[in-house]
Amino acid sequence: MSAAQDTAGGEAQPWGEVTPDAARRLLLAAVEAFAERGYHATTTRDIAGRAGMSPAALYIHYKTKEELLHRISRIGHEKAVDILRTAARAEGGPAERLAEAVSSFVRWHAGGRTTARVVQYELDSLGPDARAEITTLRRQVDAEVRGIIEEGVRTGEFDVPDVRGTTRAVLSLCVDVARWFTIDGDRTPEEVGALYADLVLRMVGADRTGTVQR
Amino acid sequence: MSAAQDTAGGEAQPWGEVTPDAARRLLLAAVEAFAERGYHATTTRDIAGRAGMSPAALYIHYKTKEELLHRISRIGHEKAVDILRTAARAEGGPAERLAEAVSSFVRWHAGGRTTARVVQYELDSLGPDARAEITTLRRQVDAEVRGIIEEGVRTGEFDVPDVRGTTRAVLSLCVDVARWFTIDGDRTPEEVGALYADLVLRMVGADRTGTVQR
Known part of the structure; x- marks a missing residue:
């Protein structure tokens, strides 16, 4: 922040x-x-x-009005790419970087939930040109997380039979935090981020290979 | 169906x-x-x-208009409770029942995504009385999945340090299918349901204890 x-x-x-x-x-x-x-x-x-x-x-x-929505959506998606790219390019092995990607993405969706809901739920309200631009950014979001998972599979730290489907599930889990998170709830964005990082490491089998020390 | x-x-x-x-x-x-x-x-x-x-x-x-939304939301939530309760009360161990709960809940959110989006994204548009009723149903949804996870922890089949947070994550993963699923996509609701059942069994550590044969 x-x-x-x-x-x-x-x-x-x-x-x-x-x-x-x-x-x-x-x-x-x-x-x-x-x-x-x-x-x-x-x-x-x-x-x-x-x-x-x-x-x-x-x-x-x-x-x-559409220009406002387009601008909101573009800034939101550029920030998403930035958060995930920063985590993907950080020091450490794939498990550390996937955990950082998930926890920072979750914190951002919890902290900026109102913006995130508009960005996610009003996609269909964008015109074709704006939609095409946002679709490109969404592919980059996906590619950053998929890249970390693919690397973990290559190094043998992850066990992921379905990389594309698992990537989508990981992102979906993070994005949906914006729907249910409330400031009156029983957890902080940081606590949800830490829990979700652990759950995602389980999803990719990072805790079973014995190669990850956390 | x-x-x-x-x-x-x-x-x-x-x-x-x-x-x-x-x-x-x-x-x-x-x-x-x-x-x-x-x-x-x-x-x-x-x-x-x-x-x-x-x-x-x-x-x-x-x-x-609110009565229409209330009716839609009530029917949607009652169906959600019904799907999860059916899975929770089925034959088999906790892993089998959790897998069935997740795969059937995912299939329903993929197949009925338009309704699910209205139900999930327009909750704030309900008045206080309707909202209170729906909140009760949402607690039942949560309780059905939490019950299966708690049983798996008791029997030693699951390894879940944070049952409440994991329950919410499991439900969130299923609900968000309604946001991203499209009929033009590369998977059927059944395929997504099967993948997500596997991912959730990983989240609860069911595949690491050696007691589950699937």
Whole structure:
């Protein structure tokens, strides 16, 4: 978590890079509106109002409501790729890096659950061009995790009969944290991240080969 | 799958029990509308129109839009409890029953993904009374799976340091199938169900104790 990140409702937001300030405030307002009411029930007027701006001021930054969703989705997916790529390229063996990928991805989905829900559940609301761009980013997300698992299989540390299906299951487990996690629950994002890292190491058979010391 | 179940868009629907026919058609129309546009962007007029009925005809069966969502959510959750309870009470040891619970729950979420998405993503749109009822059903869903895992721990077949967290992870993995599964994908619901049963047995350590022959 960098100090440049905004927070809204106690959640970490990946919008620190968005400038100017008005453009960032509008993105935050759009995330909140889409999460509460859904994309189709939200108007650009609603979003401008939440940001304390006029509809005319919104149009300076975003031409359409879809452009806001596209921007939110792109930033969310780029951040996902960044988190997983950082873990994949870290020091250590495949088990250590898979554990780090899972725990950091889980922490991000728990901490930024409102954004994550919008990003995941409103994909069908994107137009064809935006959808194609996001699909490319989703393939990169998948490839980062698959790469670690493939390496673990090569080195003999993992035992994974179905690498593609297991990769999808691992990512699915992490993403769904955004659906059920609440700040009032009995665990912190860090605790869920640690549990899920252990569960995923079991899924890939990393704890059975005897080669992993953790 | 019983012959009494309706299908829409190739998906199994748990609405066979809903009578009369007009009430069932309205529920199906509501599921489709909520899935496409979201609860808040859907009007009772939209739903009636999709079902080929007038708004007045809709009000004979459902007083409000929320009543439709409540009914959909209740039926969906009752079916979930039924699927898991059936698996939990079947013959065999905990590993066999957990595998059956996971594979049947996955098949249902893949086959009925549109309904499952509405049920899972529109929970916040329910009023307090409906929400309380659904929360009770969700506790039953959790309890069925937790019961199997606890039994496996007691018998020594499973090795699970965190039963509550693992139960939630198992259910989460199954539920999220509704988000990513598409009929154009590379696997059938049955294939995903079989893979996930294996992954979950790994998560609970059932394949490491040497007591399970599968």
